[in-house]
Amino acid sequence: MKFERPSAFLAFSLALCAFLLLGSSPVYSQEDNWCDRAGGGPAGSSFAVDFSAAHGGVRFFGVQSKYSIADQALALALNDPSALTTGELAALQSYSVSLGGVCIAPAGAASLSPAQVISFGDLALVRPGTGSVTIPSNVSTVVIDLRDLPAVDGLRAALDASVAQVLKKPVPRPIRMVREHVGMTDEVWAEVNAYSNRIIELSQSDIPGSAQGGQTITLALLTGLRTAPEAAQFAGTLRLARAAWLVGQDISSSLAESRWRGVGSSAQTGSGLVYRFEDLFDPGPPHPSRWPDVIPADVRADNPSLDDLSRILRGLGSPSQVSGAATRPQLQPMAPYRDIQPATNRLGDARAQLVIYHGALRLFFPYFPVVGDSIDPRLLETLASLPSGPTVDAVTSWKALKRLGEAVADGHVFVRNFNLASPLFPGGLGLNLEQVGSEPVVRYSPTPALLKGDTITAIGGMSAADWFADEYLRAPAATDGFKFHVAYQRGGIWQMSAPLDFGLRAPDGSTRTVTVPFQPYPLTTNIDYNLRPEGFLTDLGAPGIYFINLSFAVIGSDQARFDAAVDAAINGHASGMILDMRGSKALGDQRLLNNRLICTHFSSMTFNVPVLSGPDSKSVRSSHYEVDPLNPYCGPMVLLVSAQTLSNAEDFSAQLVGAHRVTVVGRQSAGTNGNITGIQLPGALANSFTGMEVRNVNGSVFHGVGIVPDVNVSYTAQDIADGRDRDLEAAIQVLQ
Secondary structure, three states: OEEOOOOOHHHOOOOOEEEEOOOOOOOOOOOOOHHHHEOOOOOOOOHHHHHHHHHHHHHHHOOOOOHHHHHHHHHHHOOOOOOOOOOHHHHHHHHHHHOOOEEEEEOOOOOOOEOEEEEEOOEEEEEOOEOOOOOOOOOOEEEEEOOOOOOOOOHHHHHHHHHOOOOOOOEOOOEEEEEEEEOOOOOOOOOOOOOEEEEEEEOOOOEOOOOOOOOOOEEEEEOOOOEOHHHHHHHHHHHHOOOOEEEEOOEEHHHHOEEEEEOOOOOOOOEEEEEEOEEEEEOOOOOOEEOOOEEOOOEEEEOOOHHHHHHHHOOOOOOOOOOOOOOOOOOOOOOOOOOOOOOOOEHHHHHHHHHHHHHHHHHHOOOHHHHOOOHHHHHHHHHHHOOOOOEOOHHHHHHHHHHHHHOOOOOOOOOEEOOOOOOOOOEOOOOEEEEEOOEEEEEEOOOOOOOOOOEEEEEOOEEHHHHHHHHHOOOOOOOHHHHHHHHHHOOOOOOEOOOEEEEEEOOOOOEEEEEEOOOEOOOOOOOOOOOOOOEEEHHHOEEEEEEEEOEOOOOOOOHHHHHHHHHHHHHOOOOEEEEEOOOOEOOOOHHHHHOOOOOOOEEOOEEEEEEEEOOOOEEEEEEOOEEOOOOOOOOOEEEEEOOOOOOHHHHHHHHHHHOOOOEEEEOOOOOOOOOEEEEEOHHHEEEEEEOOEEEOOOOOEOOOOOOOOOEEOOOOHHHHHOOOOHHHHHHHHHHO
């Protein structure tokens, strides 16, 4: 669109204020007031949710040398009781002041206006925006007005369109160095696992140029006090390439290496955060070089008029080479394992724990398409559940984190306490319970006060139904069966700090109430249904059937023992085999197990790991492996599973199911597979989740489905009291 010099366009003053001639720009230090030059974009909507996203960007992609530096700044910012209500702006200011490479900036427009072109003799002033840009044919000087453009999607395209008819040829954009995450690097469980991060190089498309004709047009870029990060990078690119003059204010490379995130609505803060997430390198020649900290304006000016611009820019030659120091911090790979944060219990610590965990889930949790996305309202709920401070006890924080984790329906959510000097719970009762109908029945008890087959009717003065209903609110699990076990194993039975009362009903119907004394750690548990060792089932009337118990308590991590058991079945001409995978499994490499059990070439499950190359680029790295058999047992097999078959036990089981190698007997498994990853949090707590999407061998959804039995088996309380193994009985029947 063409305008004939409207007098009020963008409030141009008629005089040049604070005008400095070419070459007189002052020299600035590496980050001299660059926050004062940061322009913003659209406001956010929910302060806590927006702050979570912004902090996730700062933490995982920013320039801090450790994640804990950013986390502690967040905890400090949220420590004021009013930080989530009337003190949102003060919280943002505190956060930005505490961190290098992070700025608070006012929100800008939510969208671009239509592009505008003003003609003034042989000068054209272009305001980038939506729609096409047409430069008049008589123009010899073009000024691109970059002042106060909003940091919105589409700004890059608008900027490119503004110069496409001016530049004779494309101008290479800078090389970007960003932190890439292959999954979320584990901070809790293992220093080296499936997830990692590194600094990578990303190329960018050129700024387009296709000017026709022989006339060379002088190009200038007009900058103001505040500039959107994309516009700053655009200006810096053209000036370093000596393709344009810079008029107005200097360009900070820190700003050009940043992105905007609105935090809170306009009514809440009217602001947001701008944070550095990349290092920019001029592509050369002769070789790539890091951008200087400051790209000074060639002409320092404040609100020049069109007449002033025409006079100053007429007859200029080519811009000179820009050089300068590059001393701002560079991005580094992060090594966050066991960077345990101080064991303080401030209100800000408890709030930050929830915000940080929420932000990590939003970036890296792979199963939202399966489990649904309810973590935003759950974040607000859990933040509101915290007391007003000034301190929050660790157990309250622990419960709030569990409640937030419950929203993702993931059996790999474990809240850990790294404050060894003050454990959350000094003891626990290592019961193993079976869900019989809707009631909990004791399968194993370390105390004689509770007997096998006892139905628990009350816990701590509450009915068992009410107690479990309350624990289910904080019991992350992908299947209902496993949720039952999470409720007591990660809830108020395996964690004790005082004696606990139980109401019990024996299989004969008699009732009693017992008080179980406090049980100090170490916690003794038995989640394995059967401790029978490997061998033929002669004592059960099935001498031709070979039994292998893969539980941690039997085979353990002894690969040689497993191989010997398979050899014994082969050499003994077993007519069938039963694999007991109802509990935990120690042998980790499924290939070394299943190549002895699957008789043809077979494929693993598919493992999809999220890859984040900077905060704005997300992809998936998909992998699987294929295996050939190695002297396998090829007779018929039954696989026993239960609700406590979890993770690597399910991976092992799913390969057998995918190869159509087994009949499955028991109950639906936990439906949770894939490498776990954990995050360290303020207050010396940590939390975790499944860091990759795992799909069945045939590509179907596994999470929340798990291993589904071909033959479902249920128990009575009397069965458990009698020590009857109905799963094993059913398996023998299948094979016979």
